[in-house]
Structure formats: structure tokens, C-alpha cells
Amino acid sequence: MDNRPIGVFDSGLGGLSAVRSLRRILPGEQLIYFGDTSRVPYGGRSRETILKYARQDVRFLRSFDLKAILIACGTVSTTSLEMLREENDLPMVGVVEPTCRRAVEVTRRGRVGLIATHASVRSGVYETTIGALDKKVEVVARACPLFVPLVENGRFRPGDVVIDTVAREYLEPMRESGIDTLILGCTHYPLLSDVIRGVMGDGVELISAGEESAFELKRTLKARGLLRDCQQGEATYYVSDRVDDFEQIASWFLQEDLHHEANRIDIDRY
Amino acid sequence: MDNRPIGVFDSGLGGLSAVRSLRRILPGEQLIYFGDTSRVPYGGRSRETILKYARQDVRFLRSFDLKAILIACGTVSTTSLEMLREENDLPMVGVVEPTCRRAVEVTRRGRVGLIATHASVRSGVYETTIGALDKKVEVVARACPLFVPLVENGRFRPGDVVIDTVAREYLEPMRESGIDTLILGCTHYPLLSDVIRGVMGDGVELISAGEESAFELKRTLKARGLLRDCQQGEATYYVSDRVDDFEQIASWFLQEDLHHEANRIDIDRY
Known part of the structure; x- marks a missing residue:
């Protein structure tokens, strides 16, 4: 048993969808979230810059006494996870590996779709990881x-012609390619589950990166006897820059009302 | 006469619409454009962060021997122009003042609309500047x-249900408010002129920030005897991160075909 909190970070607020999964899957845990809103997005930056930023994010989170870290940022997970693990003596879980493992388990016809940002798609990391699991x-x-x-901007509800049109354009070619499993490879996308399901139909299984990494973290903590013995944990939120409407946007991602602002910190000091 | 180049910068590629205006209004000038594509958008960031970024952008541009700088970024113009002018001994033109002056000239009923990013609107700088010109x-x-x-993402053409819907939602309340002049307070918006005119009707005059700042720069250079004596100038493009489809996006903004990539630089070094 270990009552210390779990740290979660992302380049922005998308990682709050992983917080939502954690609160469902590990409801008793204390969570500390950091969103690096002053430097979002990490996607297009060089490996060295991403590693530098990720190290600062970890140093800030470790200014608290943590038992584990969940890296809710796809870009950091794909570029810096190994290095961060070597440098830190606590369990760290990223979003890519658990998601790929789940996709390989779930697919029936061996055709998996991936939707993500330009940077994640270009990195080819999902293909490489899935290929290593099952070529x-x-x-x-x-x-x-x-x-x-x-x-x-709050446009994630089915029936909104704007998101419906864009989703159809992105996803119809994917549906026609005959995939049976779709990885939502960006922490913003779980909010679009209903819209995406509307285009893809019920025959395609949606896999959320945040959720799979939350399950992976649970397995890790359980195996090491680090789960917390508590019914109801709390979450605290930190950001590195002002966020317009933080409460509103956070409430969307968390799918619950949030009635306090995030604390703002200067990430350059870490 | 001064044959040195003019520097132009923006947080991203939107400022290329100001380059287009400059090439029309000052066709003989050499232009050096910097788009801070690794840190775009500036809009939602704090004043301190924006000033820090703007200083780096100016330091990079001044690694060339320039005669003037056009700040094509509305966010930088509204938050950091005075400070940058104090720190730099060359003429600097922003997008706000020239645009406001034009709006005050043009309006017949004294009701001016402004559309811009959250940060520009929140700053209240357009209101303050217009109020100082004519209260x-x-x-x-x-x-x-x-x-x-x-x-x-290329969605600026009338008839596209996505942009038409979003434009109607943003602009119909503005049309109903009875404005006769509309400031396009962001360098991306000139591409939406047809869409915006479709909602606002012909009775509303559109004022483009990029164009007015190009005219202002011409007046400034002329007054100081700094115009270049040449028929045809060239433009060089720098960005701080990889840009997917730079040629495509730049061609949209410049409204001419562009057949070379941008040069990529590391803005953190400036």
C-alpha cells in the first residue's frame, strides 16, 4: 500500500481525458496533473527539445513525493520514455505501448486504424510497436x-454539422479500408467517441490511448503493491500558462463539473 | 535610398498575407519573413511569454541587417510593440494602429466591428486605440x-459548410449589431474575405490589418528616405519548425504559386 499521489502530465489539457480514465479505474488515488500550456504543442519540435521539456515536466511533478507517473502525451511517450525511465526510480507509463497491445488483442481481421496528430502519424511509432507485437x-x-x-472550442457533439462534416471527411476513407479497430491516438479524441462511432459504425472497436494507459498503470501499481487504500481520491491541476476557460475545457475532458481553477507555475524554473 | 531588407514576422504563417500586401504596395523591397511555427499560436499565452517570444523573433530577424520591421502578428502588436520599439533603433510597424486609423476614417455611422483572436480581443487595444482617435x-x-x-486546413472557400457555419455563428450577431465597418484583426482572415462578405453583405467595409500596416510602412520608409530603388524585390522565408505542406499553405496566403520551401531555424537560440 502506498498513499502517495500519481503524477500525470501532457503538453496541454488533452491529458485530462487520461485523468478521467484514472479516476474511473483507480478512484481512490490522489492525482497531480500538469499541463504544459505555455509550450503546447510538443508535436513538431525536435527530439532534444521534447526531451528537455519532458525532463522539466517530470522535475516539476517530482517536486511532490510521487509513487508513479503517467505520461499522457503521445509525443513524449514516443520520443523520451526510455530515457525518462532510466533517469527516474519510479514506475512510468506512456500511452503508446498499452494502446498498441490492446489493439493487437482486439483486432479480428488484423486491420487497425490510427487517427492522431500529424506528428504522431509521421513518427511511425504506432506501426513499429504494433509490428513488433504482431507483424x-x-x-x-x-x-x-x-x-x-x-x-x-466545444464542437464535439453529434448533430453539429461542423464536426460531423470534418469527421466524415477524415474517417470515411478509413471505414472503407476495412479496419475493425480504431486507435484514438490523441488524448483529445475520446470526446469525439460518439461522433467517430457515428461515422465508423458499431463494427469498429474504438481504443482510447488514455484509458489503456490507465489500465496499464493499475496493473503496474497492483503488481508492486502500491495501490492506495482509499475510496475517494482527489485531483489537483497545474498549468504553465493562462488557459482561457480552464474550468469549462477541463469539465469537458473530465466529464464532470469542475469548480476550481488550475494553479499556474513557471515551468522554466524546473 | 536604402537597399537593406525589411523584416516581417508572425507567430505562424498568417503574416504571409501581410507579405502579399507588401509585395503589391512595395514591390521593389527585399523581404525576410519569419514565422514562429514551433510556438504558434501566441494568442492564448500570457503577456510575459508573448514578450519573450517577440524579443527572440526580433533578435533572429536582426541577425540580418534590416532597415525596418513589420510585426504582422496581432497578438504581438497589441501586447509588446511599445517595449520592442524602446529596445530597437529601427522603425517598427504593427498591425493595430494603422488599422484603427483606417477604420475611423471609413466608418459612416461610427460603429466598427472587430474580429480577432481571444488574446487580441481580451487586450482591448483596438477599443483603446480607436477611442483615442475618436471617442x-x-x-x-x-x-x-x-x-x-x-x-x-484549407477551409476558407464559400460553399464549404464547415467554414460557412462557423462564420455565420461568429458573424451574424455582429451584423445584427449594425456595424458598417469590420476590422479583420488577424492576418489569417483576409483569406476568409469572401466568406465574411457572404455573411456581412456588401454594406459593411472590410479592413485588413496586414494591408493597412503595409501602407503605413510605405509612408514611414518614404518619410525617412528609406525606399529601395528597384523594380522587383525578392522574399525569403524562415520558420522555426517543420511545416507540413509549407508550399501549399504559403501559396494560399500569398495568392501566388511558391516553388521553394522555407528555411528552418532554431528560435530557442535567439
């Missing part, structure tokens, strides 16, 4: 650059 | 946060 599984990838700004 | 002129402001990502 017969084929990956069909598509960048969906408008999904993040649309979600952040 | 009887009333400003109706509206943030249009989805316009930038939609334009950058």
Missing part, C-alpha cells in the same frame, strides 16, 4: 489536424 | 478562435 497486423493511419481545435 | 466611435468585438485552424 501480420496492418495499420492504416490518418492525421486529423482539425479535431483538436474543434474539441477545444 | 464617439463604438467598437463591437468578437473572438473567432476557429478561423485560424480552419484557414490553415
Whole structure:
């Protein structure tokens, strides 16, 4: 048993969808979230810059006495996880590996779709990881650059002609390619589950990166006897820059009302 | 006469619409454009962060021997222009003042609309500047946060249900408020002129920030005897991060075909 909190970080607020999964899957845990809103998005930056930023994010989180860290940022998970694990003596879980493992388990016909940001798609990391797990599984990838700004402006509800039109354009070719499993490879996308299901139909299983990493963290903590013995944990939120309407946007991601602001910190000091 | 180049910068590629205006209004000038694509958008960030970024942008541009700088970024113009002018001994033109002056000239009924990013609207700088020019002129402001990502994804053509729907939602209340002049307070918006005119009707005059600042720069250079004596200038493009489809996006903003990539630099070094 270990009552210390779990740290979660992302380049922005998308990682709050992983917090939502954690609160459902590990309801008793204390969570500390950091969203690096002053430097979002990490996607297009160099490996060295991403590693530098990720190290600062970890140093800030470790200014608290943590028992584990969940890296809710796809870009950090794909570029810096190994290095961060070597440098830190606590369990760290990223979003890519658990998601790929689940996709390989779930697919029936061996055709997996991936939607993500340009940077994640371009990195090819999902294909490589899935290929290492089962080289017969084929990956069909598509960048969906408008999904993040649309979600952040509250346009994620089915029936909104704007998101419905954009989703159809991105996803119809993917549906026609015959995939049976679709990885939501960006932490913003779980908010679009209903819209995406509306285009893909019920025959396609949606896999959320945040959720799978939350399950992976639970397995890790359980195996090491680090779960907390408590019914109801709390979450605290930190950001590195002002966020317009933090309460509103956070409530969307968390799917619950949030009645306090995030604390703002200066990440350059870490 | 001064043959040195003019520097132009923006947080991203939107400032290329100001380059287009400059090439029309000052066709003989050499232009050096910097788009801070690794840190775009500036809009939602704090004043301190924006000033820090703007200083780095100016330091990079001044690694060339320049005769003037046009700040094509509304956010930088509204938050940091005075400070940058104090720190730099060359003429600097922003987008706000020239645009406001034009709006005050043009309006017949003294009701001016402003559309811009959240940060520009929140700053209240357009209202303050217009109020200082003519305190009887009333400003109706509206943030249009989805316009930038939609334009950058090529969705700026009338008849596209996505941009038409978003534009109607943003602009119909503004039309109903009875404005006769509308400031396009963000360099991405000139691409939306047809869409915006479709909602606002022909009775509303559109004022483009990029164009007015190009005229202002011409006046400044002329007054100081700094115009270049040449028929045909060239433009060089720098960005701080990889840009997917730079040629495509730049061609939209410049409204001419562009057949070379931008040069990429590391802005953190400046």
C-alpha cells in the first residue's frame, strides 16, 4: 500500500481525458496533473527539445513525493520514455505501448486504424510497436489536424454539422479500408467517441490511448503493491500558462463539473 | 535610398498575407519573413511569454541587417510593440494602429466591428486605440478562435459548410449589431474575405490589418528616405519548425504559386 499521489502530465489539457480514465479505474488515488500550456504543442519540435521539456515536466511533478507517473502525451511517450525511465526510480507509463497491445488483442481481421496528430502519424511509432507485437497486423493511419481545435472550442457533439462534416471527411476513407479497430491516438479524441462511432459504425472497436494507459498503470501499481487504500481520491491541476476557460475545457475532458481553477507555475524554473 | 531588407514576422504563417500586401504596395523591397511555427499560436499565452517570444523573433530577424520591421502578428502588436520599439533603433510597424486609423476614417455611422483572436480581443487595444482617435466611435468585438485552424486546413472557400457555419455563428450577431465597418484583426482572415462578405453583405467595409500596416510602412520608409530603388524585390522565408505542406499553405496566403520551401531555424537560440 502506498498513499502517495500519481503524477500525470501532457503538453496541454488533452491529458485530462487520461485523468478521467484514472479516476474511473483507480478512484481512490490522489492525482497531480500538469499541463504544459505555455509550450503546447510538443508535436513538431525536435527530439532534444521534447526531451528537455519532458525532463522539466517530470522535475516539476517530482517536486511532490510521487509513487508513479503517467505520461499522457503521445509525443513524449514516443520520443523520451526510455530515457525518462532510466533517469527516474519510479514506475512510468506512456500511452503508446498499452494502446498498441490492446489493439493487437482486439483486432479480428488484423486491420487497425490510427487517427492522431500529424506528428504522431509521421513518427511511425504506432506501426513499429504494433509490428513488433504482431507483424501480420496492418495499420492504416490518418492525421486529423482539425479535431483538436474543434474539441477545444466545444464542437464535439453529434448533430453539429461542423464536426460531423470534418469527421466524415477524415474517417470515411478509413471505414472503407476495412479496419475493425480504431486507435484514438490523441488524448483529445475520446470526446469525439460518439461522433467517430457515428461515422465508423458499431463494427469498429474504438481504443482510447488514455484509458489503456490507465489500465496499464493499475496493473503496474497492483503488481508492486502500491495501490492506495482509499475510496475517494482527489485531483489537483497545474498549468504553465493562462488557459482561457480552464474550468469549462477541463469539465469537458473530465466529464464532470469542475469548480476550481488550475494553479499556474513557471515551468522554466524546473 | 536604402537597399537593406525589411523584416516581417508572425507567430505562424498568417503574416504571409501581410507579405502579399507588401509585395503589391512595395514591390521593389527585399523581404525576410519569419514565422514562429514551433510556438504558434501566441494568442492564448500570457503577456510575459508573448514578450519573450517577440524579443527572440526580433533578435533572429536582426541577425540580418534590416532597415525596418513589420510585426504582422496581432497578438504581438497589441501586447509588446511599445517595449520592442524602446529596445530597437529601427522603425517598427504593427498591425493595430494603422488599422484603427483606417477604420475611423471609413466608418459612416461610427460603429466598427472587430474580429480577432481571444488574446487580441481580451487586450482591448483596438477599443483603446480607436477611442483615442475618436471617442464617439463604438467598437463591437468578437473572438473567432476557429478561423485560424480552419484557414490553415484549407477551409476558407464559400460553399464549404464547415467554414460557412462557423462564420455565420461568429458573424451574424455582429451584423445584427449594425456595424458598417469590420476590422479583420488577424492576418489569417483576409483569406476568409469572401466568406465574411457572404455573411456581412456588401454594406459593411472590410479592413485588413496586414494591408493597412503595409501602407503605413510605405509612408514611414518614404518619410525617412528609406525606399529601395528597384523594380522587383525578392522574399525569403524562415520558420522555426517543420511545416507540413509549407508550399501549399504559403501559396494560399500569398495568392501566388511558391516553388521553394522555407528555411528552418532554431528560435530557442535567439
